[in-house]
Amino acid sequence: MEYIFEGKAKRNTFILMGLGLVLLIIGAVANMMGHHDGESHLGQRIGQRIWTSVYVSGFFFFGVSLAALFFLAVQYAAEAGWGVVFKRIMEGIAAYLPIGAVTLIVVFAAGSLHLHHIFHWMDPELYDPASDHYDQLIAHKEPYLNQMFWWIRTLAYLVVYIMFMRVFRTRSLEEDAMSTDNEKAVFIKNQTLAAIFLVIFGYTSTTFSWDWIMSIDTHWFSTIFGWYIFSGMWISGMVMITLLTIYLKSKGLMQFVNDSHMHDIGKWVFGVSFLWTYLFFCQFMLYWYSNIPEEITYFKARIDDYTWIFWGTMAVNFILPMLLLMSKDAKRNAGFMMFVGCIIFFGHWLDVFMIVSPGAMGPDGTVGLIEIGSFISFLGIFLFVVLGALAKRPLLVKNHPYLQESLHHHIN
Amino acid sequence: MSKAIYALYDDDEIMVDGAKTILSKNVRIKDVYSPFPIHGLEIVLGIKWTRLAINAFLYGITALTLALLGMSYFMIQDWPMNIGGKPSFDLYQNLPAFIPITFEFTVLCAAHGMAITYLIRNWTLPGVKARNPHPRTTDDHFAIEIDLSENQGVSAEDIKTILQETKPVEIFEK
Structure with a gap:
């Protein structure tokens, strides 16, 4: 029943990391050779592009693992029985959180040290009325958007999330080791913990979306932005749970996951895709309708300069899952789910790219070797950490009060 | 004019087990009446997936x-x-x-x-006459319907004997 992470699988994750790095370097070199004008800004522009690609992929995979932690907490808070068989997968994905947090901190610290300009507002001259770069609109945001307070918030989010993740993971093994007569004890403690986490997550998912993503387009604001970012993370997390389960099932493990479980997780992928579309469109339509210059800049930059990616994410993340995952047979077909899942997963990475790049790169951002290389590298690191975490414990929990219900889960 | 035999049960699990027994004796079940959906029943009866x-x-x-x-x-x-x-x-x-x-x-x-x-x-539009064999199948009882014209090889008496084994509360014809 245990997954052993070695040999080919381990080597493949290293190959992914290496391949990504090589692509990134080739991309950077090709980019340097291609441009001969403006030598002095060249290094800076390449640097900015590499940092942006690292941030896009770093945040995306951080979001995947955070979504898994969120879904784990939802399972407890809702007393959901069916999903217990996926619990170890969720814990495994959540185990990437510390690495994801380190990635974010590295990018943020580089921003604070002015190694890149993804976060335009970190420039202190913007707040100085005597300076040429003084920006009244940004200066007005100083009580909230100053580096000190921002760093305190950032570190607080990350520390709190990692703490919750560690407690959930530790208690999961405690539950395995417990005697069967008080099997509910850990479950009830986890339920309280999950409720507390969900309240904290509910507020902080919105505020970290402002702090980490919305602050890139410093002048712009959207109240539903937090939900939009969160729904993108959630669907990526659900897809990752599905893909890992299908992979482990193909290795002959996790045979306790039956068609009904796969059907239900497929419904989640389908449903959360709609949630994402709803929030995407909800944000877009209100701005489109009112057409106020200060609000429409966000969409103008994306629709004009990133036309294909902007509408492409809509096609890949909405129309594709809607048409392909509608039927019952499609959700129960592992190969088909794997295929569609991989496309949606990449589609949501593209969505994060579309959110970050126009603010960080201006109209020049493209998906080239640098961005793809960065994605592949992070995929390698992510899989290395997650598969390693999965191998450390049995794939099925013991003594969970809903375990039997989950094992006998059957729907039509 | 087709004639049908009904077996009335007061528990859904007894009814599902009864249906399995009846089918194992090569008697065809025409339909089952229940006040609520019963998990797994459509697989026992071999009902086709809805369109x-x-x-x-x-x-x-x-x-x-x-x-x-x-x-x-x-x-x-x-x-x-x-x-x-x-x-x-x-x-x-x-x-x-x-x-x-x-x-x-x-x-x-x-x-x-x-x-x-x-x-x-x-055919359950408003105003349509109810077709359930027993009023209590909309309350707390479950009925299995066996159409005699579908079961030419088995006599009515044999069917009743088989039904009797499945512990119904009542057997009636209509």
Whole structure:
């Protein structure tokens, strides 16, 4: 029943990391050779592009693992029985959180040290009325958007999330080791913990979306932005749970996951895709309708300069899952789910790219070797950490009060 | 005129076990009456998967097309409306404004279409005479219906003997 992470699988994750790095370097070199004008800004522009690609992929995979932690907490808070068989997968994905947090901190610290300009507002001259770069609109945001307070918030989010993740993971093994007569004890403690986490997550998912993503387009604001970012993370997390389960099932493990479980997780992928579309469109339509210059800049930059990616994410993340995952047979077909899942997963990475790049790169951002290389590298690191975490414990929990219900889960 | 034998049960699990026993004796069950859906029963009875979902999809597609065609006629061709300074010259430019209405109309038609199809297919429209064999199958009892014309090889007496083994509360003919 245990997954052993070695040999080919381990080597493949290293190959992914290496391949990504090589692509990134080739991309950077090709980019340097291609441009001969403006030598002095060249290094800076390449640097900015590499940092942006690292941030896009770093945040995306951080979001995947955070979504898994969120879904784990939802399972407890809702007393959901069916999903217990996926619990170890969720814990495994959540185990990437510390690495994801380190990635974010590295990018943020580089921003604070002015190694890149993804976060335009970190420039202190913007707040100085005597300076040429003084920006009244940004200066007005100083009580909230100053580096000190921002760093305190950032570190607080990350520390709190990692703490919750560690407690959930530790208690999961405690539950395995417990005697069967008080099997509910850990479950009830986890339920309280999950409720507390969900309240904290509910507020902080919105505020970290402002702090980490919305602050890139410093002048712009959207109240539903937090939900939009969160729904993108959630669907990526659900897809990752599905893909890992299908992979482990193909290795002959996790045979306790039956068609009904796969059907239900497929419904989640389908449903959360709609949630994402709803929030995407909800944000877009209100701005489109009112057409106020200060609000429409966000969409103008994306629709004009990133036309294909902007509408492409809509096609890949909405129309594709809607048409392909509608039927019952499609959700129960592992190969088909794997295929569609991989496309949606990449589609949501593209969505994060579309959110970050126009603010960080201006109209020049493209998906080239640098961005793809960065994605592949992070995929390698992510899989290395997650598969390693999965191998450390049995794939099925013991003594969970809903375990039997989950094992006998059957729907039509 | 076909004649049917009914066995009435007071517990759904006894009824499902009874259905399994009856089928194992090569007696065909025409239908089962129950006040609520019973998990796994359709597999025991070998009932084919419903095509209601396909209907729903067709109703939805029809509604989507109708809504878009309708709005492009009302709002763009017949009497161009300028709401909030939005251009109203072609469907593509106005599409975001039409999406919510299109969505609602799609849901409305799919849901009503499904409900009406279901009622017609089961012939349970309002005003239609109830066809359940025993009034208590809408309360707390369950009935298995065996059509004699479907079971030519087995005599009515044999069927009753088989039914008696499955612990029903009552056996009756209609």
